[in-house]
Amino acid sequence: MVVDSKLYDVLGVAPDASDAEIKKAYKKQSLANHPDKNPGDESAQVRFQEVSAAYETLSDPDARSAYDRYGEDGNAQGGAPDMDDLFASMFGGSSFGFGGPPPPRRAQDAVIPYTVSLEDLFNGKTAHFSLEKNVVCSHCKGNGGKPGTHPKDCVTCGGKGRVLEQRQAGNGMIAQSMAQCNECKGTGKKFREKEACKKCKGNKTVPAKTRLRLDIPRGAYNGQHIVFEGEGDQLPETKPASIIFELKQTPHASFEVNGIDLCAVVHITLLEALQGFSRTVLTHLDGRRLKVTKNKGDVVRPNQVDVVRGEGMYDSHSRGRRGDLYLRYEVDFPTNDWAKSADEKSLSELLPPRRDDLPEDEDVSIDNVSTKPSELTNFGTNQRSRAPEEDTYDNPGGEPNVQCAQQ
Known part of the structure; x- marks a missing residue:
């Protein structure tokens, strides 16, 4: 027995409805209340959002089970423990992907293709590059705010670091998925504009230019990676990313x-x-x-x-x-x-003689054929025609089709 049937009522199904019945009801309700079919009808838009939210919960077996046991506000009323709070108390704040701001991630390595000639790979080469990367703000030490201030929960995501995104999936269906919040960069926290660091504007990093010397060793090869460890983008309290040059050899003429x-x-x-x-x-x-x-x-x-x-x-x-x-x-x-103008007698004296005909046979005819220039790649382009189907005879009785011997 479910403690709350509101979401089932929104879709117009019974609490014991099957997954197929829930999906069918959602499709019917979403098509009927779709904003494209009800332009200017605010009640239809609200209804459409309610239908999408109900289906999101009831289409997920775990979410549906939790809803049946604790209702829509079970967590807020203490019915079911919040998984984020549970894991935070057990593992010191880590939510292990069950919501909440994710742990700091290392900046992504940058792979830069670099075109080289075969001569460069054979002899070795030195090249110099000027690059721009993000480094931890020296003014706020990567904190993002002014001294003495603390970030607040992001208003957009409610401190979760993720937001629900909707997109058209065809046939009037709306697909929903969780995505990183762009406002707080997935951290769940954000400084108010007046409390943000003046240098980095609360981004915790600032752009900086750097120069790199790329030494291609003698004997390098196509596809080889030359890694500059820690020379890439930086994030606060994480190991800096690397810059990786990938050698791309151009074809050689010889x-x-x-x-x-x-x-x-x-x-x-x-x-x-x-x-x-x-x-x-x-x-x-x-x-x-x-x-x-x-x-x-x-x-x-x-x-x-x-x-x-x-x-x-x-x-x-x-x-x-x-x-x-x-x-x-x-x-x-x-x-x-040259062959036409060459003296045949002189060539005959210098080169091996022409070959003789094949041995003659009175029973074998001789045909004169003409030749034309071609390419061996054309060999096999002529294939046999499809063989006609053989005649078949039906034998409904299944017994061998034998004839009596003549007496």
């Missing part, structure tokens, strides 16, 4: 990175692929030119890969350790114009 290994493409001519070469092939990330020698007879084939040990990225976590540099060769064939 090198790819995987771990601490590097890879680069080296273009060579057909003559170099066949006869060898000795020349500088690329500029490294520190400006050095790398010279590669291939002796005559060491034929370099397309996409062949060589490795140069110890010429990769530095390992910033292991002193002196470096990765490897992989070189992938691409053979640049002569142009069509």
Whole structure:
């Protein structure tokens, strides 16, 4: 038996109504009394607020149980103990999320993306920054008020640090949730305007400028975090936040990175692929030119890969350790114009002979086909058509469909 049925009466349901019945009644009442459907009708607006408040309590199993046992004003009349007061008496003022001002929180760390080149990561770099942050007010020592004054309960939230927010949820429904009070920043306390600190205006912190020197170590990597502990925003009686720089590497025109290994493409001519070469092939990330020698007879084939040990990225976590540099060769064939103008007899004397036809067979025909340029990425674009469905035969009796043997 409930001690108070007022909220049930507002929704027009019995005290033993199910959750589904309460929800259905709320939807009906809220639609009927919605301000958009009753413009200028103050009584409808009041009714709408009463319906929303009733549903908020009765839709929550714990809140409904407490209401059934102690009524709407049970806490004020001493019927049910206030959870905030109970936990405050047990744990020295901590409400553990059951209302009341939350404990002081550490200011949020600031993550700042910083764009760097692969050369910066390979060689290291130093950069300087001017930043603005919030620091504890030196005038009031983070108290927020004048000497001898004390903050009062926030009028907006009633000292709870949180307020009830309503928002449209579609279909005429109103969703409600608890949010931090903007007036007191969730503390539940606020100084009166004439008692607030003149420097910070009661905010307890003031903006201040700072300079930071960012030292990117040699061998840093994409996505690495460089942390400045305690250099971020401050809040009274809490540890200062940190400023975190996150390195974002831009793509490089010549090198790819995987771990601490590097890879680069080296273009060579057909003559170099066949006869060898000795020349500088690329500029490294520190400006050095790398010279590669291939002796005559060491034929370099397309996409062949060589490795140069110890010429990769530095390992910033292991002193002196470096990765490897992989070189992938691409053979640049002569142009069509060069091939047309070249002396065929001279080329025939220098290059291996053409291949012969496949072995002839009298039973095999030969078709002349034409070719066109394409890309291997087109391989597989032609798929078979959907197969027609096979014929099926119904057999209602469920017995095997067998025929008698001819006598």
